[in-house]
Amino acid sequence: MDALEPWQREGFDPKSNLYELLSSRFTEVVRLTEHFRCMPEIIKWSSMQFYPDNELIPLRQHGSDRLSPLKVVHVPEGHCEGRRDKLINRPEAEAVVDQLCRLTQDPAYADRSLGVIILRQGAQSRLVQDLVDLRIDMPARERHNILVGTPEEFQGDQRDVILLSMVVDGTNVIAATGRSHERRFNVAASRARDQMWLFHSMTVDQLSSKDLRRSLLTYMQNPPPPYTHARQPANVTPDQLCAPFDSLFEQRVYLRIKERGYDVVPQWEVNGKRIDLVVTGGHGRLAVECDGSPHHSTRQQIQDDAERERELRRAGWTFWRVRSSAFALSPEDALAPLWKRLTDLGIHPDTASGRVADDTEPLAVWAPVGLAEAETAEEETDPYDGELDDDSEAV
Incomplete structure (x- = not known):
């Protein structure tokens, strides 16, 4: 502390933290979002x-x-x-x-x-x-x-x-x-x-x-729901390409999975990369890749897919792949292993959010509370975490 200038020492007190000290000196913040x-x-x-x-x-x-x-x-x-x-x-x-x-x-x-x-x-x-x-x-x-x-x-x-x-x-x-x-x-x-x-x-x-x-x-x-990621696309048909799908093959697989009652999101983005389809449930999620469409057929595309999958597997993702040729021959046979894989992972149709609550009071709808703009003098000096003094009023 003796090596610091007086104006620098003002930031160091029992309630200061490193993040705020750095924020006061470096105006640009790069927040890490991966958890x-x-x-x-x-x-x-x-x-x-x-x-x-x-x-x-x-x-x-x-x-x-x-x-x-x-x-x-x-x-x-x-x-x-x-x-x-x-x-x-x-x-x-x-x-x-x-x-x-x-x-x-x-x-x-x-x-x-x-x-x-x-x-x-x-x-x-x-x-x-x-x-x-x-x-x-x-x-x-x-x-x-x-x-x-x-x-x-x-x-x-x-x-x-x-x-x-x-x-x-x-x-x-x-x-x-x-x-x-x-x-x-x-x-x-x-x-x-x-x-x-x-x-x-x-x-x-x-x-x-x-x-x-x-x-x-x-x-x-x-x-x-733990894996809410994006709105489901509306008016998806098997014969007319629509956003955000890459191919009609993806749309047809998507529709088959939806018909089974599963929650499925197309073109799920994670860490700057996209997964064709992600099936989600209260106990997990499964990445479904549709191979053989125009976006998965060249040597470079196949190599890029393999590298992307290896990286996501290191992050804990589980993959299941279906080929367009097998699906075209028999959609039922091609997707039969998928239903078993989803069951093994504990992912089921119409999976509830898995809420856990006691039975002594009705459930309330969650909503975030407003965040403070700045710390007040009372918050800086009161160490007792929300107890009324004799001259205070309850909120």
Whole structure:
């Protein structure tokens, strides 16, 4: 710090971060949008909530045997005691640690790392850590690399499974808004690779429409389809070429797949490359390549296709190919292996979005909350994450 000029030292304080320091000195930002770490359903909330104009591209692939990516647990008896940095929600802490104990004993989680993120600064982290130390023996804690902390303590870290705890109840709480909360929630909701749980004592109707908690809770209760990519083309026929297809062969394969009730997107773009057709479902997606059309017949085109497929396979994509000659001879026989492959991958016709919600309250429609333009003085000085002072009003 002594080597810095006074004007440079002003940017370094306990709440500053590297991204903002660099942004203040380099005006042009190149944002990386490819995301390989989290399951698509997990990262999609952060993508749609915080990057609506430049959404992340989830490239993590998976099989049908994966864990359900989103879990929501309502703790109706949850209530808070104390105030400010001493505030705790003991029933919610007990529910979180009870579930953590079950996960350490479940064979499906045997080789997975586990973490608990407390979405409120203060004594709740210490309470949960004490309960973990009391109920889970040291070998299990080490085997699962269990970490308990706030979003700040998970910055740059990750676990296979993360349990989030809201802590707050429906009494005397203000909306979690502003850039400080946005950074914390964005970090918290993007630390889980395979599965994310949310424990809450409040219900949706107790949360302001401006509250990031409401955005996260309603999303996890009723998530949109994980692989929504583009609008389906309308008025596709087998005999008249239309956008965005490259050939009538692609259109005819597309129509056969649609007739089966599958969700299929033509000319899916990923990492600057296009896939002829992508069939999607709640458990995964399959790239379907139509070989032998005018765009897949020359030696160079075949070589380019092979290189593109190798690159996408490294990113986790699964491919299935059909030749135009086989399809022309017998569409039913040519596509019969496709239906089996889709079933093996857990991709089914009319697959639901796979929402996971508790049964104690009706589902609410998800919508992002507005983002803050600038940090207020109150947000810069208040470390207690949404608790009312005596002279404050609830939102």
